[in-house]
Amino acid sequence: MSLALYRKYRPSSFGEVIGQDHVTEPLSNALTSGSIHHAYLFSGPRGCGKTSSARIMARSLNCEKGPTPNPCGECQSCRDLVANGPGSIDVMELDAATHGLVDDARDLRDKAFFAPVQSRYKIYIIDEAHHLGPGAANALLKVV
Numbered sequence: 001m002s003l004a005l006y007r008k009y010r011p012s013s014f015g016e017v018i019g020q021d022h023v024t025e026p027l028s029n030a031l032t033s034g035s036i037h038h039a040y041l042f043s044g045p046r047g048c049g050k051t052s053s054a055r056i057m058a059r060s061l062n063c064e065k066g067p068t069p070n071p072c073g074e075c076q077s078c079r080d081l082v083a084n085g086p087g088s089i090d091v092m093e094l095d096a097a098t099h100g101l102v103d104d105a106r107d108l109r110d111k112a113f114f115a116p117v118q119s120r121y122k123i124y125i126i127d128e129a130h131h132l133g134p135g136a137a138n139a140l141l142k143v144v
């Protein structure tokens with residue numbers, strides 16, 4: 001029992017997420033209705049599924065048959081973004097705890113204006129966003 005649940009269990013769609021209906025339902029509804037915002041903030045204790053949820057959101061948004069709460073699992077984007085998959089060139093993950101610097105945020109801000117390479121959306125997942133310094137946070141505010 002040394003491996004925490006959140007490490008052992010990596011869902012790839014909101015339907016596979018257990019016990020977070022207050023999060024998955026509104027996000028699924030937003031995907032279905034197409035009322036999608038520029039940025040989403042996931043907050044909660046460590047291991048509750050913030051990063052997993054953000055990855056699922058990215059997969060749902062970029063599925064070729066989407067945006068959909070039920071990614072097809074077969075298109076290039078779905079295969080790239082499956083849990084423990086290779087990842088997508090259009091979905092970038094930054095760890096603010098190690099990239100909490102202003103330069104990175106400025107770099108992100110500049111690149112965010114280029115179109116995605118092969119997906120519908122270009123998506124940035126910023127982990128540990130509370131580590132962003134004020135300069136970096138300001139640079140990002142201009143994007144969202």
Ligand SMILES: [Zn+2]
Nearest residue numbers: 063072075078
């Ligand atoms: Zn798909």
